[in-house]
Amino acid sequence: MSKLKIGVIGCGSIAKYRHLPEYAANANVEIVAVCDIVPERAETMAAQYRAKAFTDYQEVLKLKEVDAVSVCLPNYLHAPVSIAALNSGKHVLCEKPMATSREEAEAMIQAAKANGKKLMIAHNxxxxxxxxxxxxxxxxxxxxxxxxxxxxxxxxxxxxxxxxxxxxxxxxxxxxxxxxxxxxxxxxxxxxxxxxxxxxxxxxxxxxxxxxxxxxxxxxxxxxxxxxxxxxxxxxxxxxxxxxxxxxxxxxxxxxxxxxxxxxxxxxxxxxxxxxxxxxxxxxxxxxxEGGQTTSHVINHFVECILEDKEPLITGEEGKxxxxxxxxxxxxxxxxxxxxx
The missing domain is CATH 3.30.360.10 (Dihydrodipicolinate Reductase; domain 2)
Structure with missing residues (x-):
């Protein structure tokens, strides 16, 4: 089975201590792209996980090989970036809170439905x-x-x-x-x-x-x-x-x-x-x-839901x-x- 190719958008602490190490520990995953508006942050993570570094998330979404992304950004960017990712045919794991309004949350849910992609919210x-x-x-x-x-x-x-x-x-x-x-x-x-x-x-x-x-x-x-x-x-x-x-x-x-x-x-x-x-x-x-010494189980569940085409425990509707x-x-x-x- 070919590995699930992942892009992580946002290289702050939640990506550094949770998403990236947990993806790296999953045998079915290959981290192919990391993105942060602070170039040094993206480059540090890219070097650590042998991925490509980007500073513009749109560039990550253009990559045909990326199957799914983690959205690890400030709250106000959760909805726009998740919707853009879903519209570009990627599955999305978005950090919580999923959005800053009901309307944004609804738009995310609709984008997932329209594109037939998984949307999961990272409630661990x-x-x-x-x-x-x-x-x-x-x-x-x-x-x-x-x-x-x-x-x-x-x-x-x-x-x-x-x-x-x-x-x-x-x-x-x-x-x-x-x-x-x-x-x-x-x-x-x-x-x-x-x-x-x-x-x-x-x-x-x-x-x-x-x-x-x-x-x-x-x-x-x-x-x-x-x-x-x-x-x-x-x-x-x-x-x-x-x-x-x-x-x-x-x-x-x-x-x-x-x-x-x-x-x-x-x-x-x-x-x-x-x-x-x-x-x-x-x-x-x-x-x-603990600096990520324990697993949140969120990443493994997300990966499993994509590979086995299952509904995530925390869908967009649940997050909303x-x-x-x-x-x-x-x-x-x-x-x-x-x-x-």
């Missing part, structure tokens, strides 16, 4: 072992009726991770459109949809109160209600200092509770009213600090539904009202 939380196990437990009925949840994704901010530090596009309203909510909150919105089903109502408090150089939100707390009446909170923050990262979720049911990524040793703990406690030591959730929760949270903050999806 669905692939985490504890999250998959939790879904299995919830669906088995062991917890009984689900009442409530709390989910958090917080760390000290992208400056330590982004290629440009404090000057990163992450803090620029025009390029990022949204801050911690788009960077971290959308991950948790996607996870809770995966675990509990669709959401119906969103309320929020969203602040920029931790970073003077940020034009976008760095602290957000949302209250959510699912269509089935489960209520809970979603917190996204770039203000958890002193290495106190939190990527945990707790689900409260009639018969017990599930604690996901909330314990340093056990990535999933089941606690029941009967006194029964089940502790699972599963493969850990990925963190940026998760984005809509975040857009509703922004609307709630602006209008001071609960927003109905």
């Amino acid at each position: 939380q669905r692939f985490v072992a504890s999250h998959q196990k939790a879904k299995e437990i919830i669906e088995s009925g062991k917890l009984g009726k689900i009442y409530s949840f709390k989910t958090t994704f917080g760390h000290s901010g992208p400056e330590g991770w982004s290629a440009d530090g404090k000057d990163s596009w992450f803090f620029n309203k025009e390029k990022a459109f949204i801050g911690a909510m788009g960077d971290l909150g959308v991950h948790k919105a996607d996870l809770m949809r995966y675990l509990l089903g669709e959401f119906k109502e969103v309320g929020s408090f969203i602040e920029t109160n931790a970073k003077s150089y940020s034009e976008v939100d760095d602290n957000a707390v949302c209250v959510l209600r699912t269509e089935s009446g489960i209520i809970g909170t979603l917190t996204a923050s770039w203000a958890y200092t002193a290495g106190s990262d939190d990527n945990s979720t707790v689900i409260y049911g009639e018969n017990g509770i599930l604690k996901l990524e909330a314990d340093p040793e056990y990535s999933l703990i089941e606690q029941y009213r009967t006194g029964e406690v089940v502790k699972h030591q599963l493969s850990r959730i990925q963190t940026n600090e 539904k998760s984005l809509e929760i975040i857009l509703a949270a922004i609307e709630s903050q602006e209008t001071k009202r609960i927003v109905i999806l």
